[in-house]
Amino acid sequence: MVANLLAYLVQLPASRLLGPAGYGEFAVLLSAMLVMAVPALALQSVVAREVVRGADRRGLWRLIAVVTGVVALASVGFAAAMMGIADTAAGPAFAAMAGAAPLAVIAGGQGLIQGDGRFGLLGGVLAGVGVLRSAPVIAAVVLGGGSTWALTAGTLGTAVAALGVGALAVRTPAVRSGAPAAAPSAVLWASGVQLVIIVAASLDLLLSRTVLSADDAGIYALGAVATKAAFWLPQAVGVVVYPRLADPVRSTAALRSASKVLAVIGIAVTLAAAAAGPLVPTVVSPDYRPVTGLLWLFALTGAVLAVLQLLLLAAIARDRARGGIPASLVLALEVVCILAYADSVLSLAVIAVLSALASVLVTWLWIELSDRS
Structure with missing residues (x-):
């Protein structure tokens, strides 16, 4: 902490x-x-x-x-x-x-x-x-x-x-x-899922200076602080629930209950960000006024990414070595969309949140199909 x-x-x-x-x-x-x-x-x-x-x-x-x-x-x-x-x-x-x-x-x-x-x-x-x-x-x-x-x-x-x-x-x-x-290869394989999680939480900010002006990229960077906060805040949920995710008897129930907890936390953080948005010009600087009405959108992205992190932990716990592939495909599509369509703080933030939602959806479907096979 x-x-x-x-x-x-x-x-x-x-x-x-x-x-x-x-x-x-x-x-x-x-x-x-x-x-x-x-x-x-x-x-x-x-x-x-x-x-x-x-x-x-x-x-x-x-x-x-x-x-x-x-x-x-x-x-x-x-x-x-x-x-x-x-x-x-x-x-x-x-x-x-x-x-x-x-x-x-x-x-x-x-x-x-x-x-x-x-x-x-x-x-x-x-x-x-x-x-x-x-x-x-x-x-x-x-x-x-x-x-x-x-x-x-x-x-x-x-x-x-x-x-x-x-x-x-x-x-x-x-x-x-x-x-x-x-062997060092063990670290290489262990890096796979970690890379998907970190890239998913950072991709939009990494490309912000490529598609936005220097000032707009700075404004976006401040909004991304809310994304990171909403993403890392409930990290302990995954740590606590991980042993149950690895138990075949309790795994499905544990995943559902943990997802509900993350959803509640995510809603609370998003509402808090919406309430705190108007304070940005006073607390930080008037230069960042354009982000005041969008802070909730950044927080929502982080909250959704926290659910993605839980799903990827579930894939690891269930020994699903290819669990990060669906989200990786969405990340590749997100890069294309950012480079092609992001030309403002709002458009980049919208692409980021839609990509996060898509990553959660495809990863959840992949886990469900894997369980049935």
């Missing part, structure tokens, strides 16, 4: 002090970092699983090193790609993507701590990492730095956090069985 709160707290000074154009660049690169964080999220899951199985710690550290090296190389190419895709300058693009490799180290260390069952320490680590990643960004923006300096500060904070988490993770109990660690 501390880490997520700080991540959103960054948006307030950034949106006020960077201006719509600068904030648009800043926000789209933060969203790009979510894509680069996919291998890290998968790495933590694989490492934690292997620790429980008693894998050799030296092998796990080698796995962390390999994934970190691959991510570091990929981040260079991704930074160059973002310059063309999102029309960003080289400085902020490379400053942002440089944080991907230390994030993999953090994830690997958290996986070791999680696998050992040291949850008190893990909670402290998550909060500490959140502070180290967010506080430097806030300080850089408040001191008058532009998007390049803000993103550089965040990367430096992430690097410091990686050193700290690594030092804590090294202090592990003795190896239990010394079983061979998982």
Whole structure:
């Protein structure tokens, strides 16, 4: 909760002090970092699983090193790609993507701590990492730095956090069985569903600077904060219900009940966003007035994506390896629609919410058909 709160707290000074154009660049690169964080999220899951199985710690550290090296190389190419895709300058693009490799180290260390069952320490680590990643960004923006300096500060904070988490993770109990660690390919396969989820939640923002003006992209980026909030807020629902989703006897009932909970939360968040919309010019800046009447639409998109995340978790729990394919096809269609038809904040937001609804529909149908076969 501390880490997520700080991540959103960054948006307030950034949106006020960077201006719509600068904030648009800043926000789209933060969203790009979510894509680069996919291998890290998968790495933590694989490492934690292997620790429980008693894998050799030296092998796990080698796995962390390999994934970190691959991510570091990929981040260079991704930074160059973002310059063309999102029309960003080289400085902020490379400053942002440089944080991907230390994030993999953090994830690997958290996986070791999680696998050992040291949850008190893990909670402290998550909060500490959140502070180290967010506080430097806030300080850089408040001191008058532009998007390049803000993103550089965040990367430096992430690097410091990686050193700290690594030092804590090294202090592990003795190896239990010394079983061979998982191969890097395990992380690759584990990244599949994570990638679908993250891309679905970020695609519209990633392409916003391609189809909108710099100012409109900044306005859209502020609206997308409501999308992210509505998406991440009910994440604990999936965590709690996951064991029941994996139980063949209770899976269907659990999926239906969890979907109802997410629907209630989504309606509440959407209504709250509609009520909060008129406050945007006062709380943030008059420059963002065009988003006041659309904030509910952004929140609705995030609420629908939260349901999609639950459905993909259900596919994983039921050992449906191809569960992300239907949503992936919708994402491909969403790219085409954005590039062809999105020419305003409203049109891009409408395409995003319709794509989210379509993803939920096709994934739900795929799960139902899989259960009958």
